[in-house]
Amino acid sequence: MVGTIPSQAGRTRPNAAQKRIIDRWLQLDKNCSESNLEAHFVVPMFESLGIRHPQLSTQGNIALDGQSKLIPDALVYQDRSQPPVLIIENKKRCSNLANTSDGEFLTACK
Numbered sequence: 001m002v003g004t005i006p007s008q009a010g011r012t013r014p015n016a017a018q019k020r021i022i023d024r025w026l027q028l029d030k031n032c033s034e035s036n037l038e039a040h041f042v043v044p045m046f047e048s049l050g051i052r053h054p055q056l057s058t059q060g061n062i063a064l065d066g067q068s069k070l071i072p073d074a075l076v077y078q079d080r081s082q083p084p085v086l087i088i089e090n091k092k093r094c095s096n097l098a099n100t101s102d103g104e105f106l107t108a109c110k
Helices: 016-029 032-046 102-109
Strands: 075-076 087-090
Touching: 016 032, 032 075
Parallel strands: none
Antiparallel strands: 075 087
16 A cells, blocks of 8 residues: 655645656646556556556456456456456546546536
8 A cells, every 4th residue: 555644734745656656647648548548657557556467467358247248458466366356447538527627526427
């Protein structure tokens, strides 16, 4: 787990690893493709969090309801003999969500 440094106002400030993730996000082109998003943000983010091969896999599919198959962009495992703990599907930015304020983000998603 990535820790944060408490600030004086009771809020937390990002630590160095989190700051690097935030900086990478801010540097992404607003029209970044899904493959560039994965290469320049998602993979470095997981590496910053200490998630590496063999925990992270870009191979395989998973049955969600016993029949249909999902082919995700990545799977994160805690134990390879168990189902993944996180399924990742990269999506490029949706302009109406990318330009939404934090306060209105949840409403815009609905």
